[in-house]
Amino acid sequence: MRLAVRGYISQRLPSLQEKFNQLHLNSGEVEDIGDEITKKSDGMFLYARLVLNYLENKIFYKGSEVKLSVNELPKELSDFYRKILTQILVRLDAQSVHRVRSIFCWIAFARRPLKKIEFLSAISFSAGDPDITHLVPTYILDICGALIEERRDNTLAFIHISVKEFLQSSSSGLAIDKKEVIVEHAHQDGRLVSLQNPLLRKELELALWTRSPKGLESGLQTNRLSNHSIPSTSLPPQDGISFMLAAYEESVKFLLSQNDYPGVSTEELESFKSQFRGSAFTCRLSSCPRATLGFESEVLRVDHEMTHLPRLQCDFPGCQNPPFVSVQALRNHVKKYHVAQPARKSIRQVADASQITFENAAEQLVNRANQIRNSGNTSQIDSPRLMSGSIEERTR
Ligand SMILES: [Zn+2]
Ligand SMILES: [Zn+2]
Incomplete structure (x- = not known):
């Protein structure tokens, strides 16, 4: 694992080469920096990545500062997150800090990971102004970029699950809280239900x-x-x-x-x-x-x-038909396949009645299916494809 992390660091270091050249660091010193990051990462890719991002974004005057900075890197991730967060927040005024907080909250507490465009829409509309002609700009994400990433499926996420935990802790200074964001996110149990307007x-x-x-x-x-x-x-x-x-x-x-x-x-x-x-x-x-x-x-x-609908299974002995999604479909099926003249004898056995008519044989089967359904038995899920095929056939 350590080797793999070292490989990753070696891959990333060339992008810092220009900076290192200007700081008069020779290739041996760059090697040492890479080794030191590998040692501190202790097999954790995330840590190595954070350190390299950090070095990329920091202003150094002298090569010795780079070495010192790597040597003094916080060992624990949360210390590191705090350092990055401080870097983000220190340049911002109160309103901007509030906005960064809101950005983190949307990423932390959305019901599912939001795609970038959904996220931008959410931020644009969450202020409550419906008159939006343009979405908020994407650079707001770059500002939080060291802690957030866009995944392959276009969704936004923290670079690691531990970032969320850190941001929720009071030691982060932000202490983001799910309860607070209910109004902004308009959860069903929040703003919407507290609507005063009866209409x-x-x-x-x-x-x-x-x-x-x-x-x-x-x-x-x-x-x-x-x-x-x-x-x-x-x-x-x-x-x-x-x-x-x-x-x-x-x-x-x-x-x-x-x-x-x-x-x-x-x-x-x-x-x-x-x-x-x-x-x-x-x-x-x-x-x-x-x-x-x-x-x-x-x-x-x-x-x-x-697949969300309750299934009605035909109860006729030996019937292999997949379940039905409506009483009517089951009724039609029973009439068509189980209440014909030759089948009369077997129906009598099931229904346990001597004077049976076509209609009430069908009713009995339907009632039985209803009982199963009402008892919450919605198992026997066939593939959705099969289901709709059978419905189509039965309702024709
Ligand atoms: Zn669904
Ligand atoms: Zn049947």
């Missing part, structure tokens, strides 16, 4: 219901019954907020399908497409992790949403 409150309650498991189930079923097919499954918006969300998704869908758009450069449009590809088809269950990071198509979205 807004009602809209919110409706929207929350629409995006609850029951709301999703009812939306998908109503729609399926009226359309008799799976591909077209956009839920009819039942409240203002869902309507707004649907309109937003429509706009994203439209832009994703464009090759050029007036006033937008090809580059900007491509960047939009790559960042928002999953924003047009999000899961309509608010508690789902995919509620904001969606899918690339309607079909994938619906396949996924189906």
Whole structure:
């Protein structure tokens, strides 16, 4: 491990070469600096990286200062974070410090890692002004750059999990706190629910219901019954907020399908497409992790949403059919496959009734399935692909 870290340091040192040359450090001295960082890193890449970033950003007058600085480096990471944080904050006025704090809070307490563009939007709108024409500039991230990084999937994160712990500790001087950010982040249990306006409150309650498991189930079923097919499954918006969300998704869908758009450069449009590809088809269950990071198509979205619905298993002995997502679908299935003349004998056995009719045999099976469903048995999850295939077949 130590060797690997040494290799990494050797790779990074050339980028500091110009600085070292000007400080009259010879190659032997640069080697020694590399060895010293390796020793202090003790096999930790993160530490080596922090030290090199630190050396890159520091103003040295003499070569001896570089050596001294490396020798005196804090052994513990938190000491190191404190040193970096001090470097960040010392140049800033009170308002800017407050903003840095807000930036750290968004990264520390977002429900899921935010993509860079989502983060910039969050910061832009969190001040409460809806009249935003431009997002906040990206250089605000460079200022915190030593502690934050952009990952390969465009999300922002602290360079190491321990940074968050450090920032939460009182010794950091910032002591970021999750409770404080509830209002700024507009968590469901915070600002939104404390709405005073009864009309807004009602809209919110409706929207929350629409995006609850029951709301999703009812939306998908109503729609399926009226359309008799799976591909077209956009839920009819039942409240203002869902309507707004649907309109937003429509706009994203439209832009994703464009090759050029007036006033937008090809580059900007491509960047939009790559960042928002999953924003047009999000899961309509608010508690789902995919509620904001969606899918690339309607079909994938619906396949996924189906996995949230309770399953109704056909109870007929020996029936291998995958579970159904609506009572009606199960009823149709039972009528079609289990209540035909030749099967009558076996139904009688199951139903344990001597005077059985087609209708009540079907009812019994459906009731039994309902019991299972109400008892919360939603296991036997088939692959979503299989599920929707079977629904399509049964509802035809
Ligand atoms: Zn979901
Ligand atoms: Zn069956």
